[in-house]
Amino acid sequence: MKKSKSIILITLMATMLLSACSGKNNETESAAPSGSSSPATSKTNQKLEKVTLKIMIPGDRPARMDAVIAEAEKRMADTLNVKLDITFVPWADLAQKTQLTLASGESIDLIFDAPWLHLSQQIAAGSYEPLEGLLDQYGQNIVKARPQQMWDANKFSGKIYGIPLGAAHFQGRGYYVRKDIREKLGIAPIKSYDDLIKFAYAVKEKVPGIIPLLPAGQDGLKDMSEAVFRRFFDTKNHLSPSPVLTQSLVLYTKNNDGKVYNLFDEMDPTIWSWIKNARKLYQDGIIGKDVLAIKDLSQPAKEGKVAIFDQNNFGISPDIQSAVKQNDPNAEFEAVTFFDATPKANISNFQQWNFIAVPAVSKNKERAIQFLDWANQRDNYDLLTYGIKGEDWEPVGDDQYKSISNGYAWFPFAWILNPLFDRLDANQDPETQNYNKYTKVANNFTTDILTGFTFDNTPVANEIAQYNTIEAKYYTAIMNGVVDPDSSWLQFKTAASGLAKKIQTEEQKQIDAFLSKK
Known part of the structure; x- marks a missing residue:
């Protein structure tokens, strides 16, 4: 965790706690x-x-x-x-x-x-x-x-x-990191994504039998795929799935401008860099080779087989911590997050x-x-x-x-x-x-400009169903680096771009109507 963010948190706590106390009444x-x-x-x-x-x-x-x-x-x-x-x-x-x-x-x-x-x-x-x-x-x-x-x-x-x-x-987001392995390797506490990946490579080199990094590979947890998960710590572009396909960045919003963007029309360079990075991690044996087959991320972690995995919280779940210790009394997870705690840095639709x-x-x-x-x-x-x-x-x-x-x-x-x-x-x-x-x-x-917006999927219900079926074949594999991104993205685009465009057009139409009434 970044030192500057820790300082921000500490200095804000007095004001924040007063707000929280008053929030008990107001909220x-x-x-x-x-x-x-x-x-x-x-x-x-x-x-x-x-x-x-x-x-x-x-x-x-x-x-x-x-x-x-x-x-x-x-x-x-x-x-x-x-x-x-x-x-x-x-x-x-x-x-x-x-x-x-x-x-x-x-x-x-x-x-x-x-x-x-x-x-x-x-x-x-x-x-x-x-x-x-x-x-x-x-x-x-x-x-x-x-x-x-x-x-x-x-x-x-x-x-x-x-x-x-x-x-x-x-929603809190972070990584579970094997603290005991990190300390055994003489690696300092992790403060950045680069530090996280350096640790993963050290595990690959020096700790055989341990999966260095295990993101989510299930279609139902697409937002926890390696490339997608990084968006949660990006407060520069505010990239987020659109309100229709809530776990997919194919149709996305950015910078809180009320517009829906389409990766099939133009690939965002930041997202593409995340995709290419995921591919390198998979090819280098950093991401577990069976990432798409594992149904529950926490199970191999509890068994002591994983050094890093991502979770939708800031801290460590007691049941995961106790389970890993049952397999190895010296094993211990620590929480790592790159969440930016600067006031107003993050957008929420509540x-x-x-x-x-x-x-x-x-x-x-x-x-x-x-x-x-x-x-x-x-x-x-x-x-x-x-x-x-x-x-x-x-x-x-x-x-x-x-x-x-x-x-x-x-x-x-x-x-x-x-x-x-x-x-x-x-x-x-x-x-x-x-x-x-x-x-x-x-x-x-x-506050997200789209707070309170709900999409009526009736006009494009068939397109959404067809699109989701196609996306399931490509998206998590691409976002976890399991397949070549260049050829697989082209295949994905060829199969799904027409459907995505119809969904995007209807979504933008409804968003514009919603914003015109604000």
Whole structure:
């Protein structure tokens, strides 16, 4: 991490913490979502008829999930009287499984979705229930736990179709680096991308059997491919996927100017340099040769087989740290990020990456929202987020926690995450904690000119579907350096450029209409 950024963070903390404190009032004690009346108190003070809620969320079921759910059901027994039937879907199967579930009309009461998954498509298909009325009547705590900016920026066609799941206004990004290997090789702490790659080459030369660098190779995690991931630390050009293809840089925005650019029309030199660099890293054996086949980045890392991999957070997940130590007691990951903490340097549209939605077919819509309202209260949030106090975790002050077992992994992002009750990991280094605090303050970011814009994909739905099928054949392979970029990009362009142009034209038309009303 750059020394200058650390200094900026330290000097800003006093002002930032004051802003955060005032933000607790201004940003979390919000009114009901715009367009709604003040929420009524949830009717949970009397015992209701027993209902089983079917919930579908991503990830792996924690070992101690049954104990936590049993405690939650015990707490709800005399009021909500809810039983929780939770299905965990592996990340690699998430898109297909959730899409098939919704298409089949299977009875599901709460389901995870996201802009990077198929949220917009499912909204257009009528799969999800609009939530304003339910939140008015049953969601007082859900509403209060999220700032008004979060509600305003996460509507679709002017309505709330999913409860935004996030604790910050900007997604943390960084690399997990094997600190023990770095120190054994006598390499100084990593402060730049060049330092990171030098370390990767040293691992390749001196530590056989370890993958030096492992980016994401799944089509569903395209934004974590080697070439694409670097955009998160580029505050010069502000390159970002357009609102339609949310993980693809083929159609992209830059410099917050409200225009959609097309790589097939003209290749951006910065993006091309990232692509060429990825190719060199793959050819040199720095990027793992099986990058496209690995479904879960963290699994080989937990097994001690990876020196560097990228993740969507600033710090180190306790379950990954403990897992790697089980394989090698001396092994240890450290967090490295090149995030620029200069105020207003980063652009945010305040949109969250993850949502929990109520399918239109649910027969328990009211109870589903009542349950989420119950879960968005401090003690209940702590239970479902961190596990059983004294067994899985213990509080550190008012806003931190410390894990004391490995049996309950952190996954509130899948169903209940909010900025009011989310605790910081007390084991994180001070700089990581400062980054996490920084991203909780909305005023630290420049507002994206497209904040609040949602794309109606109806006019080009077929083109989007066809384009996505073609892109899946080329994009992650190119962005991870697995194939020759010159010939593969030409093949990709030949197959997909016509579709991309139609999507771009419709997208720009809708953006222009949106901006004309601002």
